[in-house]
Amino acid sequence: MAEDLMEAAAARIEASRAAQDPDRPLVHLAPPVGRLNDPNGLLLHEGRFHAFYQFSPLHPRKLVYWGHASTSDLLHWSDHGPALAPDRWYDSHGVYSGSAVHTGEEIALFYTGNVRDEQGGRSAHQCMATTSNLTDFRKHPKNPVVDPLPDGYTAHVRDPQVWRTSEGIYRMLLGAQRSDETGCALLLSSPDLLTWRFDGELGFPDADGRFDQFGYMWECPNLVRVPDETTGELHDVFIFCPQGIAAPGEGFQNVFACGYLVGRLEGTQLRRTGDFHELDRGFEFYAPQVVARDEPGPATLLAWVGNAGEDQQPSLEHEWVHLLSCARDLALRDGRLVQRPHLPFEAGTELAPQVVGGDPHPLAPLEGSRSFLLDLELDTSAATGWSLVIGSPSSQVRLDFHGCQLTVDRSATRYPHGDRRVVSLPSTPRPRLRLAHDRSVTELFLDDGALSFTMRSYLDPEAGGVTLQADGQLQLLGGRANRLD
Incomplete structure (x- = not known):
């Protein structure tokens, strides 16, 4: 009989010793048991913030689910258990990173299904799940929803960000690796979230080729529109994690880089781009994602406070590892991002x-x-x-x-x-x-x-x-x- 992965996760959560750990944070989101990494499907819906995240409740067994937690104040998180388990042929080795989008009638969650074969090969499938109440989640019967991409890319295509334009068209941004093992990002479009057209690579026509061979893989891409505080002008900020780059300046000392470019998106081209800037100078910061909103407000970002391959922490003694950063509201000042922590510093x-x-x-x-x-x-x-x-x-x-x-x-x-x-x-x-x-x-x-x-x-x-x-x-x-x- 096939293993019930949701039941297995529930049993591990029930037996968890994480709450007994004196190192467990009070106001940062941490998993109820097992391992947490990338934030996924971040959204503000009807006044409540929801965070999905990469969740391995059976850690060290490498089966990646989506965990789910929510909060009304970005301080006190309520855990809701796993939302998605790796229980289909197209995500059998992991429900990997993705995003959320409001359709008006329901919320669609997009993710990358990871599959490995007996020879160690892998394939990646872009998939969708839907929910009307953020309690019950249904994987779409037409998964995978993205047809095979054109030739020229490896199986390292993942981490879809999906948003709806003012014209009512949906766009998808994917991190990718070309066949020559250089990193890039891909753009697709759809009228209905089910029929996707490949529009091309995200290009940088004003960058003099600086990002044509920039690392070997781009992970966790996000595009977000942010106003300049001085001029009021809107800019498009491209946040991504290029793996394998040489440090373009001071910093960039973590396992993989995490940074951003500022420009203006026109079709598939990000124009007027400047330098690549590191997003956070600390020891642990990766895979940031911007919150999708169903109401006006600032761009808000959370990230994984961790690095690839660095799981051996004191927390493992209590059967949990890693957490998410505090939420940060984003703005631009003189062409650079500023991040203001969404925390009650004025109290006390x-x-x-x-x-x-x-x-x-x-x-x-x-x-x-x-x-x-x-x-x-x-x-x-x-x-x-x-x-x-x-x-x-x-x-x-x-x-x-x-x-x-x-x-x-x-x-x-x-x-x-x-x-x-x-x-x-x-x-x-x-x-x-x-x-x-x-x-x-x-x-x-x-x-x-x-x-x-x-x-x-x-x-x-x-x-x-x-x-x-x-x-x-x-x-x-x-x-x-x-x-x-």
Whole structure:
């Protein structure tokens, strides 16, 4: 008798020990059991955010489902169990990444079905499931819904993003690999979500060929329209993960790159593109996706706080691994994305203005806290350097600011993948810093979201709080501290 994969997942969730883990975050989405990776099918529907995600409840068994959770405030998540299981011939080895789109009558979920044969070969199928209530999900009887693509591409074609244009036509964006093992993105169109026409590769006619051979595979592509805060002009931002690129500048130190281009989409051409910019400078950040909305609002993004091949974490002792970032609202400033965390920094305790000298200065409202939000406005003009330390002397994450450099040091944590990173910063005597620390994950935002830095940060369970220290005098002009625990 065929295995009931939904029943097997339910049994693992029922027996899960994840809730007992002192490292489990309070306000970041984590799986009820097993492994989480890419966010999928993100949408805001009738005032509630829904996140589907790559979910392996039987981990380390490699069977990928779609998990499902929802929230009304992007802080407190309700788990709804798996939505889709790999139980058809066209997705037998994994319900892989995809997106959601509102049709007006129902919600369609698009994903890549992964299939492997006994010889190790693979095939990928673009599939659709539908739901009218976000509780019951039905795979379409005509799956796979995308006919075979023209020659010239390998089986590495995946991660469909689908949206509806103002003319009522649906478009699909796919990450792909050409037969010569170079990466690209493909565009398709459909009047009804079932009959898809191949329109061609996403082109960059104004980029002087810079992206013609840019890595060997492009994953998790997203196109999103974002306004410039200064001019009000709308731009199309192409977010994607090109695997195998050489670092085009400072950064790009993770297993695979994750970044964006800004331009204007005309047909299949992204015109007026500039440089490829890294989206987040932290140790763990990949596979971002923008939330599909059924109401006006800012572009909102979540990402996987992880890297390929880096699953050996302390969380595995409690039978779960990985989580999603906090939600970030996107805007453009001077041609660059800014990411503003969708978190209640304005709540909590107001910090009085004060001067911090050479002695460590603990922030009293956060003493002992392992889950908090911190918003600081500083005057550093009388300091040659300053530091912010999360945790204790023996178990800590250090953020050291000297001149125009930030050094992030997590060598005194329990996380084994990378310990130190240096980031160049603009020179400003009055920096604004926002920090979200949630037990085993830390997200830093500087200059009103112009720079973000995301990382796992496994401190000892008794290591909490935040300390400021300065070489010279550091003026704390104000801020707020919001405990979440």
